[in-house]
Amino acid sequence: MTGRPATSLAAIRRWSARINVADLLMWIVGGAILIFIVAGSIATLRLGIYSFRQWVDFIVFGLAQGGVYALIALGYTMVYGTLRMINFAHGEVFMSGAYTAYFLAFTLAQNGWIERYPVISLAMIFAVSMGTSALVAVLVERIAYRPLRNAPRLVALITAIGASFFLQYAFRGLYGSGFKAYPRMSFLEGSWSLGDFRILHLQVVVIVAAALMMAVLYLFIQKTKTGKAIRAVSEDKAAAALMGISVDRMIVITFVIGGLAAGFAGVLFALMFKQVHFFMGFIPGIKAFTAAVLGGIGNIPGAMIGGAFLGIFESLGPILFLDGFGIKAPYQLKDAIAFAMLVLVLIFRPTGVLGERLVQKKA
């Protein structure tokens, strides 16, 4: 009889020793955000303004956008995995491919190739974009990051920001400060109807292409020898080097893969939104970085999940969470919602959704 309260008291004492005020405060903040979200969602759903079909639309929009974020996030997360640095120039890597491929797309549209040979044209556009992005990524690594590899991590971070500005303004100088619009591709227009549902061809293409690309890259990392070597380098550079792996080469390959994914995402982005300009990489870059952190930076499936989540939150969040409270023009708060979701995830899972056990092992 006396034993049990004593042990439970001890348990409580053990618990209270582990909990500190900061944690408690974070949980309260997190809980408040959660309650707000749940209450808002219930209020919105009870209003019943939006049909089921429209909710599906929101999710499809979010997935298409999220696929692009995920592909860019892949570059952030892989570089973080191998080098433990945030490559802030990655948004510009994304921009460089899409912007360069515009000129090919424009030429192809002018001479009618896009209409006559859509698949070949599109393949060429993808090739140019991915090639440019990979090249830019490798150059940035070679010129800006490699000489600083053994410098403190902050140095590399500042260099990355510098590289980002340099690339933006280099491309501004190269292609002009105005903006360009990708030509129309009629074979990507139109939609499939499935009863009441209507899905645009373009959305399907973007979602499927993004998923395929991610699957290929994931398999490459997981199944090939090179992929294994990259993973080894990310685990422990010194040990990998002792095993005969060329660390420099693996890092270059990491940047190439990140660049290819970013270039691929660049064309998908340009197909969806048409406009390209020298500053276009900044916002998607920040969002993709958020997606990478949301999913657990350093973790490849995490980047994919983070991207998809972020896209869906951005598309669905403003309406679902805020409309019920009668907040006017909720889409202005899209970014606030995206970052609130990031905060929420990080409060309850500081390493992100699929975060690795980075803290002890790799820091």
Next chain:
Amino acid sequence: MRRFSFLGLLIMVLAVLAVACGGGASTTAFTPPSDPIGVIKIGPKDPIRIASALVISGADANLGTDSQRGVELAIADRKAIKGHSIQLQAEDDGCSSEGGQAAGTKLAANPQIVGVVGTSCSSAARAAAPLITKAGKVMVSPSNTAPSLTAPDRSADFAGYLRTAHNDKVQGAVAAKFAREQLKVSKVATIHDGSPYAEQLQAVFAAEFKKLGGQITAQEAVAPTDTDMRPVLTKIAAGKPDLIYYPIFVAAGGHVTTQARKTSGLEQVKLMSADGTFAVDFLKAASDAAVGVYHSSPDFSAFAGGYADFKAKHKAKYGEDPVSAFHAHAYDAAMIMFKAIEKVGVEGPDKSLYIPQKALRDALFATKDHQGLTGKINCDKNGDCADPKIAVYQNSADNVKQAKVPDTPIWKPY
């Protein structure tokens, strides 16, 4: 000690004598003007330096480039003021408050700049105008249209700010009248981007449209950098509007245009934008989707006789027709500034030019019946100078194909 104080006294007496003599000698000669703010002195061989702060990069570059060409043509036409050539320093306002802040700070710090033609965007003006005003300079905008910039209760920080562009109280009313009475739509949704221009213009539109018996189904907002408009358009679709009014800028405006009719429930919706998207780049951004989109914008056909001549010079110098709506306003803005400089500028004996700044400001605000390209320019005490004639244009397939903004309105309210 005593000897030193005597010496000091002697020196003082001599100095006073010298000054008195000097003064006596120059009574017949020149005294530079004095001014409560300050006087800008331009050396005998120096040019008069004016600046522009317009958006000349990014998605809205058409808007600012168009205006900058207007200023350049005005300088080419005017050539010189009292024997001094005119030199332009072109800055970028970035169509944002940060850009306005940067350009304003840079220009305010340059004591040789007499006046500024700018900014392109109202958001930039809100940051730049106080900086320019506090530096004692004048600023005339060719394309800021947000009502708050010249509201009677505007802060004293805007005392040096005027504009030759119309006030959106006019534009919003014209657009609402067109939508309600010409298109005969009854339900409208609006989209703004949080900029003072878009937010205030859609508010004027909504108020006027309701007055005419129409219904506003939603007043949504996006960010100027947003690309995915489909969620917000899907939300708008729930209200089943007949028309979407989105007086925003080129990048976001292009996205709304291309995505609107692809959104379930909005296949038949009419689209109307305003002067911010009245630009060649908008036609490129929205391509085929831009066909049929309405814009309210200054009425070129009501411009004064000199406009045809202006267009010829424009074509000769830049090899193309104007790419946006505010070239003539910029020309007028520069011209009234030159006129005011000429009025208040005082020539020294050595051909240097003194420009008293408060007097320049007063002279600009006193501009009356100046025959400009856009009509009769009359500045009121709040800085509104325009003779606002707003018409409605519609993009045709040819406009899009040739990448040329329409030059003939389809409807005028007068």
